[in-house]
Amino acid sequence: MSLEKKYHRDTLVIKIAGEFDMVTAEEFRRLVDPELDRRQIRNLVINLGGVSFIDSSGLGVIIGRYKKLSQSGGKLWIAAARPPVRKILELSGLQKIIQFYESEKQALEAVREA
Amino acid sequence: MSLEKKYHRDTLVIKIAGEFDMVTAEEFRRLVDPELDRRQIRNLVINLGGVSFIDSSGLGVIIGRYKKLSQSGGKLWIAAARPPVRKILELSGLQKIIQFYESEKQALEAVREA
Amino acid sequence: MDNKIRLEFTGIGENVALARLVVASLAGQLNFTLSDIEELKVAVSEAVSNSIIHGYNAVPSGIVILEAWSDIDSLVIKIVDMGKGIADIQKAMEPAYSTEPDRMGLGFVFMQSFMDDLQVDSEPGKGTTVTLVKKISTDAGRLNSSQN
Amino acid sequence: MDNKIRLEFTGIGENVALARLVVASLAGQLNFTLSDIEELKVAVSEAVSNSIIHGYNAVPSGIVILEAWSDIDSLVIKIVDMGKGIADIQKAMEPAYSTEPDRMGLGFVFMQSFMDDLQVDSEPGKGTTVTLVKKISTDAGRLNSSQN
Ligand SMILES: Nc1ncnc2c1ncn2[C@@H]1O[C@H](COP(=O)(O)OP(=O)(O)O)[C@@H](O)[C@H]1O
Ligand SMILES: Nc1ncnc2c1ncn2[C@@H]1O[C@H](COP(=O)(O)OP(=O)(O)O)[C@@H](O)[C@H]1O
Numbered sequence: 001m002s003l004e005k006k007y008h009r010d011t012l013v014i015k016i017a018g019e020f021d022m023v024t025a026e027e028f029r030r031l032v033d034p035e036l037d038r039r040q041i042r043n044l045v046i047n048l049g050g051v052s053f054i055d056s057s058g059l060g061v062i063i064g065r066y067k068k069l070s071q072s073g074g075k076l077w078i079a080a081a082r083p084p085v086r087k088i089l090e091l092s093g094l095q096k097i098i099q100f101y102e103s104e105k106q107a108l109e110a111v112r113e114a
Numbered sequence: 115m116s117l118e119k120k121y122h123r124d125t126l127v128i129k130i131a132g133e134f135d136m137v138t139a140e141e142f143r144r145l146v147d148p149e150l151d152r153r154q155i156r157n158l159v160i161n162l163g164g165v166s167f168i169d170s171s172g173l174g175v176i177i178g179r180y181k182k183l184s185q186s187g188g189k190l191w192i193a194a195a196r197p198p199v200r201k202i203l204e205l206s207g208l209q210k211i212i213q214f215y216e217s218e219k220q221a222l223e224a225v226r227e228a
Numbered sequence: 229m230d231n232k233i234r235l236e237f238t239g240i241g242e243n244v245a246l247a248r249l250v251v252a253s254l255a256g257q258l259n260f261t262l263s264d265i266e267e268l269k270v271a272v273s274e275a276v277s278n279s280i281i282h283g284y285n286a287v288p289s290g291i292v293i294l295e296a297w298s299d300i301d302s303l304v305i306k307i308v309d310m311g312k313g314i315a316d317i318q319k320a321m322e323p324a325y326s327t328e329p330d331r332m333g334l335g336f337v338f339m340q341s342f343m344d345d346l347q348v349d350s351e352p353g354k355g356t357t358v359t360l361v362k363k364i365s366t367d368a369g370r371l372n373s374s375q376n
Numbered sequence: 377m378d379n380k381i382r383l384e385f386t387g388i389g390e391n392v393a394l395a396r397l398v399v400a401s402l403a404g405q406l407n408f409t410l411s412d413i414e415e416l417k418v419a420v421s422e423a424v425s426n427s428i429i430h431g432y433n434a435v436p437s438g439i440v441i442l443e444a445w446s447d448i449d450s451l452v453i454k455i456v457d458m459g460k461g462i463a464d465i466q467k468a469m470e471p472a473y474s475t476e477p478d479r480m481g482l483g484f485v486f487m488q489s490f491m492d493d494l495q496v497d498s499e500p501g502k503g504t505t506v507t508l509v510k511k512i513s514t515d516a517g518r519l520n521s522s523q524n
Contacts, residue, residue: 021244021273021277023241053248053269053273055270055273055338056331057331060332084263092332135389135392135421136425136429137389140389167418169418169422169425169486170480170482170485171479173480174479178478198411198414206480206482231385231391235381235384235398236381236382237382238380238381243379246402249397250383250397253393257390
């Protein structure tokens with residue numbers, strides 16, 4: 001499992017690789033929440049391209065960040081989810097509230113145009 | 115685990131992929147022994163390029179085929195073993211009695227020149 | 229082939245991956261499709277995470293037991309904890325119901341939608357047993373579905 | 377982190393891979409190098425294969441138990457069978473000694489050369505317990521060895 005972060009102005013990009021379960025979810029929360037609290041982050045892009053597995057703990061931490069961002073007027077974008085991961089995200093109805101993009105580049109373009 | 119066989123005249127080439135343990139060893143024996151018995155096989159080339167793991171059961175079935183071939187004047191050649199597999203083969207002293215080649219192609223060239 | 233395994237492990241997050249790995253390996257020995265194996269991994273991940281998070285309140289002293297065996301046409305997996313148990317099982321299984329504010333209440337939903345059968349036995353103060361059953365698709369069945 | 381696992385499985389060849397997988401996954405949680413993990417896999421493979429082939433004479437009704445836990449500086453693995461046992465342990469451990477004509481007698485040799493400690497307890501008619509210990513190389517130790 002690995003987590004990488006980078007910034008584009010008021011956008012935070014998190015790239016996750018490995019299995020997104022309760023262990024990863026906890027590390028994700030510990031990495032992202034201080035950033036959301038301290039900095040003026042308006043957009044959080046989550047690149048799931050390297051994620052081979054996700055369960056409701058991984059899903060839960062994504063939705064939790066979505067709620068947190070919504071309260072402060074921010075937005076969440078999901079990029080590069082592979083089919084099995086996408087299946088789980090869709091089963092939860094996530095695509096009704098969060099935009100999915102094929103690649104991180106496409107997500108960042110959408111952020112710029114928003 | 116997978117086993118593939120092909121022929122070049124009196125040479126039988128076996129290509130193994132996966133983990134070479136007691137299960138693979140038994141399948142190897144069941145595939146190769148009837149060929150050695152029925153056909154006029156003088157050279158057995160074992161391509162270990164796809165093998166990620168080997169233990170003494172895998173090693174044992176290779177040495178068993180070496181002995182069998184020696185009795186009928188045949189020879190055994192080993193190709194493409196990766197470093198961790200090679201380490202195990204060498205630990206057993208196998209390289210003193212059996213020739214190791216970098217690739218199947220090189221082993222087959224050596225067979226032709228022998 | 230008659231195969232039965234039983235895995236006992238300390239209830240820490242790191243072992244959820246271990247439980248998935250064991251079930252995936254067992255399912256790989258049987259006739260499951262890759263997509264079946266993905267679904268089994270999700271269901272097992274949910275049940276084991278629940279034992280650790282809810283059953284033992286994330287205190288890493290509890291033991292979780294995973295038992296798995298296959299009969300002719302299915303793989304049966306039992307996940308057992310000796311944790312705090314569930315008072316109202318029916319309520320717990322409702323979609324979006326969770327006793328933890330930051331969780332989704334989707335664990336049982338995923339187990340239900342990915343498995344052919346799900347059974348929950350629990351007693352407050354004693355612990356919880358979740359039984360998951362996944363049918364092995366016959367070759368004929370798979371042939372048909374790939375023709376569709 | 378205190379982690380302890382216990383895996384019980386039917387003594388069939390297919391489960392040797394399962395035992396390797398479980399140990400590799402556990403070792404991956406600790407500070408082992410990839411080469412350490414390869415060596416652990418070989419040692420476990422030898423011990424489990426021996427329980428199946430020798431302990432239970434390849435009759436797939438026997439149960440093999442693998443227990444593993446880590447203390448501060450090492451991983452301890454016990455492989456237990458309730459099979460036929462070993463009459464002369466010292467003889468059994470000699471290089472190239474085997475009671476099976478088509479086997480190599482290298483199992484114990486590999487366990488010994490890859491592990492930091494090996495203990496064999498056995499009683500004819502009762503069964504065999506093999507204990508493998510592998511030291512976790514400290515970061516300092518690994519740094520030194522990569523500088524050599
Ligand atoms: N093994 C368990 N021990 C105790 N309570 C449990 C267990 N599994 C589930 N529960 C209860 O059932 C509820 C619903 O579970 P679930 O659908 O998996 O959602 P979530 O894990 O997101 O809360 C949990 O919030 C918890 O109260
Ligand atoms: N679990 C076991 N139960 C009974 N006998 C065993 C067991 N493990 C090892 N042995 C005995 O010890 C001998 C040497 O074992 P080993 O060095 O692994 O070589 P091999 O497996 O090639 O025979 C075996 O041939 C067998 O007689």
